[in-house]
Amino acid sequence: MKEILEILEKDARTTPEEIAKMLKKNVSVIKKAIKKYEKEGVIVKYKTVLNTDILKDNVQKVKALIEVRVAPQRGHGFDHIAERIYRFPEVISCYLLSGSYDLLLVVEGRDIQEVSSFVSERLATIDNVNSTVTHFILKRYKADGDILKRIERNNRIAISF
Amino acid sequence: MKISKLVEKIKPSGIREFFDLVIGMKDVISLGVGEPDFVTPWNICESAIFSLEKGYTSYTSNKGLYELRLAISRYLNNKFSLSYSPDRNILVTTGVSEAVDLALRAILNRGDKILVSDPSYVSYDPVSELAGGKVILVKTNESDNFKLTPELIKRHISKGVKAIVLNYPANPTGVSYSRKELLALSKIFIDNDLIVISDEIYDELTYDFPHTPLATLPGMKQRTIYLNGFSKAFAMTGWRVGYACGPEEIISAMTKIHQYTMLCSPIMGQLGAIEALRGSAKSVLEMKREYKRRREFIVSKLNEIGLCCAMPEGTFYVFPSIKKTGMNSADFAKKLLYKEKVAVVPGTAFGSQGEGHIRIAYASSMDNLKEATQRIEHFLKNNA
Numbered sequence: 417m418k419e420i421l422e423i424l425e426k427d428a429r430t431t432p433e434e435i436a437k438m439l440k441k442n443v444s445v446i447k448k449a450i451k452k453y454e455k456e457g458v459i460v461k462y463k464t465v466l467n468t469d470i471l472k473d474n475v476q477k478v479k480a481l482i483e484v485r486v487a488p489q490r491g492h493g494f495d496h497i498a499e500r501i502y503r504f505p506e507v508i509s510c511y512l513l514s515g516s517y518d519l520l521l522v523v524e525g526r527d528i529q530e531v532s533s534f535v536s537e538r539l540a541t542i543d544n545v546n547s548t549v550t551h552f553i554l555k556r557y558k559a560d561g562d563i564l565k566r567i568e569r570n571n572r573i574a575i576s577f
Numbered sequence: 578m579k580i581s582k583l584v585e586k587i588k589p590s591g592i593r594e595f596f597d598l599v600i601g602m603k604d605v606i607s608l609g610v611g612e613p614d615f616v617t618p619w620n621i622c623e624s625a626i627f628s629l630e631k632g633y634t635s636y637t638s639n640k641g642l643y644e645l646r647l648a649i650s651r652y653l654n655n656k657f658s659l660s661y662s663p664d665r666n667i668l669v670t671t672g673v674s675e676a677v678d679l680a681l682r683a684i685l686n687r688g689d690k691i692l693v694s695d696p697s698y699v700s701y702d703p704v705s706e707l708a709g710g711k712v713i714l715v716k717t718n719e720s721d722n723f724k725l726t727p728e729l730i731k732r733h734i735s736k737g738v739k740a741i742v743l744n745y746p747a748n749p750t751g752v753s754y755s756r757k758e759l760l761a762l763s764k765i766f767i768d769n770d771l772i773v774i775s776d777e778i779y780d781e782l783t784y785d786f787p788h789t790p791l792a793t794l795p796g797m798k799q800r801t802i803y804l805n806g807f808s809k810a811f812a813m814t815g816w817r818v819g820y821a822c823g824p825e826e827i828i829s830a831m832t833k834i835h836q837y838t839m840l841c842s843p844i845m846g847q848l849g850a851i852e853a854l855r856g857s858a859k860s861v862l863e864m865k866r867e868y869k870r871r872r873e874f875i876v877s878k879l880n881e882i883g884l885c886c887a888m889p890e891g892t893f894y895v896f897p898s899i900k901k902t903g904m905n906s907a908d909f910a911k912k913l914l915y916k917e918k919v920a921v922v923p924g925t926a927f928g929s930q931g932e933g934h935i936r937i938a939y940a941s942s943m944d945n946l947k948e949a950t951q952r953i954e955h956f957l958k959n960n961a
Contacts, residue, residue, distance in 0.1 A: 423870070427943065434947065437877040438870035569616070575599040575609035575920055577699045577748070 613812040618860035624852035641669025673819035683830040696927035749936035751889025781810035816846035917952035
C-alpha cells in the first residue's frame, strides 16, 4: 500500500479510482488506505509546488537559511527549544542537525529587514539560543526534488516503431 | 537511375503516409512512440559529458571498448549466470538494429529460409530479405495472445529453414514467454537444428515473472545469437548502443561485416553504456515500476471503455482489438488522429495479422494517458 504514497507524492491530483487501476486494487481499498494515512499523519496535506520567481509583478519574498546554536535543556533535549522556535509562522522549515550547529531554519519574510528583525528580536533573544548565522537565499534551483527551471525538452518524434 | 532489384522488392512501409500525417499535426497526444518518455538517467549523461571534456572522441576497437564488453559480460553473468567472454563472444553494435542486420547477414545464404513472426517488429522481414534470406511468416493468433507456439512453428518447418527470429518481450504486442514456454520452444529449435536470433531488448521491462534469456536454456547457447542493448531499459535510444553475444564463429563473422560497414559504435555512447551498467540499477527499477503502473492503468481503462485488451507481460506496448468498431486498423488510426488528435500505430504496420488491432505505447506521462483514453472513449461513442 506504500505505493499509494509514491503515486500521490508525484501527483497529488491522482484520484483513488486512477490509483486503483494502477495498482489493480479495489477503489474502496485505496480510499480506506488513504484515509488511514491521513488520519495517522503520514499524509500531512496536499499542496501545490510553486515557482513564484517567474510570476510577473510578484512582490518577491525573501528566504534565509539560519544556523542556530542552542543549549539543550535537561529532560527535553532539543525538542523543547526547537518547538519554541518553529512555532513562529516565519519559520517554514526547522531541522535538528549533527555538526557544528544544532538547528537549521528556513525563514521567510517580506524583505531583508523583516527577516533580520525576526532574527535579532525574536530568535536571538530566546533563552538557550546561543548564536545565529543568517544566509539569505539568492536563487532557488531545485526544491524538494523539483527542478524549478522549465526544462526545454527535446521532443521525441511523434511516431516511431 | 536503376536501384537494386533486392531493394526494389522490399515493400515500402504501408503507413509512411500516416506517419507523415502525425508528424505534420500539432497538439497531438502521441501513443505511437516506440521509445521511453524518460530522459537518460543523469549519471549516464554526466559521465558522457565528462568523457567529451576529456577528449574521448575517437574510434574504438571494432568489437567495442574492452571495458564495456567486460561490463556486459559481468552484467550477464551476475544477472542470469550467462557467461560470455568479452574477447570472443561479445560484439558492441550501433543499437540492436545493427545487430539484427549483422546476425542475419552472418548466417543466411541466398535462399535460406528464416521464420519471422507475424505480427512482429518491422525490420526483421525486410532485413532478412536484404541478407538474401527467404522469409517465412509465422502467423500468430489473437487467441494465443500472438505468441509463437511449438505447434505453430512445427507447421512452418520445412527443408531449408535455417533460423528463426524471436523477440520477447515483443514489440508490438508486449507479450513475453515464461521459462516453461521457452523450454517447449527450445525443444523445437534443437530438434530442427535452428539458429535463433533472440532479440531481448525489452528484457528489463518484464513485469509478471523474471525474464529468462533463451541462451540460458539447456542446449540453446550454442545456437542462440543473443541481442540486447541500452535503448529501452536505460532510456538511451538516441545513444545507439546495443550488443550481440553468441558462439565465437558467429560473433567473428558479424564483426567482419561490422568493421567494414559501421567500424564501431560511437565512443560517447559506449562510455555512457559503461556508466549505465555500473550505476543505474535504481533508475531502471524506478522506470520499470512507473511503466508497470501505467500498464495496469491503460489495460483496465481500455477494457472499461470497450476496447478488448489483453494484459501483456512486458515492454511498454499494448495491442488492443478494435474489431468491434467495424473499422480496419488504418482507418481507425487515421480517424482517431483527425477527430481526437490521438496518435496510435495501426497493427497492420507489423504484419497482416495485426489487422483489427492498434499498438498503443504507454511510454507517455500519466496525464497524457488519462487524457488520451478519455479522447478514445469519446471517439468510440461517436463512431460505434
